[in-house]
Amino acid sequence: MAYQLQVTIDKDSGFCFGVVYAIDMAEEILEEDGYLYCLGDIVHNDEEVARLKAKGLRIIGHEQLPALKNEKVLIRAHGEAPETYRIALENNITLIDASCPVVLKLQNRVKTSFDQQEKVLIYGKHGHAEVIGLQGQTNGDALVFQDISELDGVKLPDRFTLYSQTTKSVDKFYAIKEELQNRGYDVKANDTICRQVSNRYEELGDFARSYHKVVFVSGKKSSNGRVLYEVCLKHNPNSFFVSDPSELKPELFEAGDTVGVCGATSTPMWLMEQVKEVLERY
Numbered sequence: 623m624a625y626q627l628q629v630t631i632d633k634d635s636g637f638c639f640g641v642v643y644a645i646d647m648a649e650e651i652l653e654e655d656g657y658l659y660c661l662g663d664i665v666h667n668d669e670e671v672a673r674l675k676a677k678g679l680r681i682i683g684h685e686q687l688p689a690l691k692n693e694k695v696l697i698r699a700h701g702e703a704p705e706t707y708r709i710a711l712e713n714n715i716t717l718i719d720a721s722c723p724v725v726l727k728l729q730n731r732v733k734t735s736f737d738q739q740e741k742v743l744i745y746g747k748h749g750h751a752e753v754i755g756l757q758g759q760t761n762g763d764a765l766v767f768q769d770i771s772e773l774d775g776v777k778l779p780d781r782f783t784l785y786s787q788t789t790k791s792v793d794k795f796y797a798i799k800e801e802l803q804n805r806g807y808d809v810k811a812n813d814t815i816c817r818q819v820s821n822r823y824e825e826l827g828d829f830a831r832s833y834h835k836v837v838f839v840s841g842k843k844s845s846n847g848r849v850l851y852e853v854c855l856k857h858n859p860n861s862f863f864v865s866d867p868s869e870l871k872p873e874l875f876e877a878g879d880t881v882g883v884c885g886a887t888s889t890p891m892w893l894m895e896q897v898k899e900v901l902e903r904y
């Protein structure tokens with residue numbers, strides 16, 4: 623085979639500043655201490671997690687935290703619920719807080735709404751770490767939904783405050799706001815979607831349209847990965863999702879194709895470079 627694909631990596635893809643900040647912080651401590659605990663996957667990308675584990679990063683689940691004492695534990699960009707801070711204090715755990723400033727600001731806003739007795743609704747993915755952290759600001763009182771149909775038949779107050787997980791689609795958020803208003807509710811809607819993700823929509827659409835084929839590289843667990851992949855698909859039906867180079871299939875390409883490689887805010891640049899190298903060998 624000699625496809626001679628012309629492969630270009632999207633210069634705007636790759637880690638957002640929240641993820642860069644968390645990984646830099648982890649690497650600094652790993653260099654000094656040789657190991658570091660991290661609550662949950664530091665980034666929704668298995669390959670990057672494996673790279674950091676090899677340097678001494680120890681990923682633990684929330685159920686393991688109460689048994690840990692006198693250690694350093696990193697909080698990743700998604701942030702944590704107040705309960706985590708309480709356990710850390712009790713167990714003399716030093717929290718290395720790499721919560722993204724955008725998420726921290728959102729947590730504060732959700733907490734303020736709750737303190738002011740507003741009913742809080744959060745448009746977000748059930749069980750997602752960021753959403754758990756947000757719901758924790760309301761002692762679990764906020765209503766989380768990931769699809770508007772989940773609100774069918776639910777008795778809501780006439781007025782409520784709507785927030786969004788930072789990585790949700792802007793279009794879907796505004797469609798939900800409109801639908802709820804059409805149902806007769808007084809909705810105080812706060813667009814809390816991170817512009818690091820949403821600003822990429824337009825640019826990514828332009829990028830996807832410029833190539834015969836698009837390879838979108840992302841971990842399967844990444845929320846913004848799914849949203850951004852949909853953007854690629856919308857603008858170029860020949861867009862393929864892969865988590866690592868081994869998932870590439872030569873039969874998807876034709877000789878002389880131009881291929882654009884792009885990814886989520888949790889996709890490391892080195893992984894997109896590996897994908898490019900594999901494609902260029904076809």
Ligand code: SF4
Pocket residue numbers: 638639640641699700722723724725788789816817818819887
């Ligand atoms: S996507 Fe936005 S909110 Fe999420 S970690 Fe990155 S910068 Fe922070």
